[in-house]
Amino acid sequence: MSRNFLVGSMAVLLGLMLLAGAGTLHAEPMSESKPFAEKFLLLQLSDGEEEKQDKVLSVAANLLEYYGPDAIDIEITTFGPGVRLMYLDNTRREKISSLMAQGVRFTVCMNTINTIERDTGTRPDLHPESIPVDVGVAHILDEVEAGYVLVRP
Template identity: 70%
Template sequence: MPVNKGVTGLVLGLAILMAGLGTGVQGEPLNEDKPFAEQFLLLQLSDDQPEKQNMVLSVAANLLQHYGPDSIDIEITTFGPGVALLVNGNSRTELISSLMAQGVRFSVCMNTVETIERSTGRAPDLHPDSVRVQVGVAHILDQVKKGYVLVRP
């Protein structure tokens, strides 16, 4: 039976593409700390309403339980009023620390923090394990470009 080289090439190309899902440009994991992750989620929080904060934290906790902490890479990026979530003394600090212990990253927009400092005379005291990014929205765009799925609950 003759082999159709076009079909063989297409099948080979699809296999290579599927093998590279969840990896960066050069076949490396999107996040070295989560090398076995198959799902990549970026949650945006730009709101200081307690209901929104609770929803974002609940989504992260539910997905960790559903997929298991090794199979999903979750980052919560805060900017604008959402930065309030990561201010020390927030009533959710214990839950945030628990999620961090399971591999969830919390990033905070330093442009927002600097704006708060200019207007109040002091920078907010942030959760010590939060990841500082200079421009929260640019960070979101970069993560989406890498392959993360953006959800804005």
């Protein structure tokens, strides 16, 4: 065998090994509540406008209908003015509870809630099934790093 053939073959073999290993670098996230999920979506809500709240909830509902509730794992992360979606007295509470019943998780930035309490002297009451996270943007970064796709409708 010629030396060039051997070097070329080793390069091809090394390339194939790298390609095979590359597939394991970005494994899909695992969801305890949705073990059969094939899609992993993180919806960001950082606006307090009612139109934006409606849009985020609509996107989640549409995707659940399209893929089926077991095939998609959806989380809605709220921070800044977006935390208003999770206020206990929000008029969308029924829609939020319906999405939660289908496995959608709603996380709330506690950094924002603490700032609101500091500025107003009152801590807002939140939906009892909302999930607190220390820092909403940091949580988003972690979830994206874990394999979730970030969408900001």
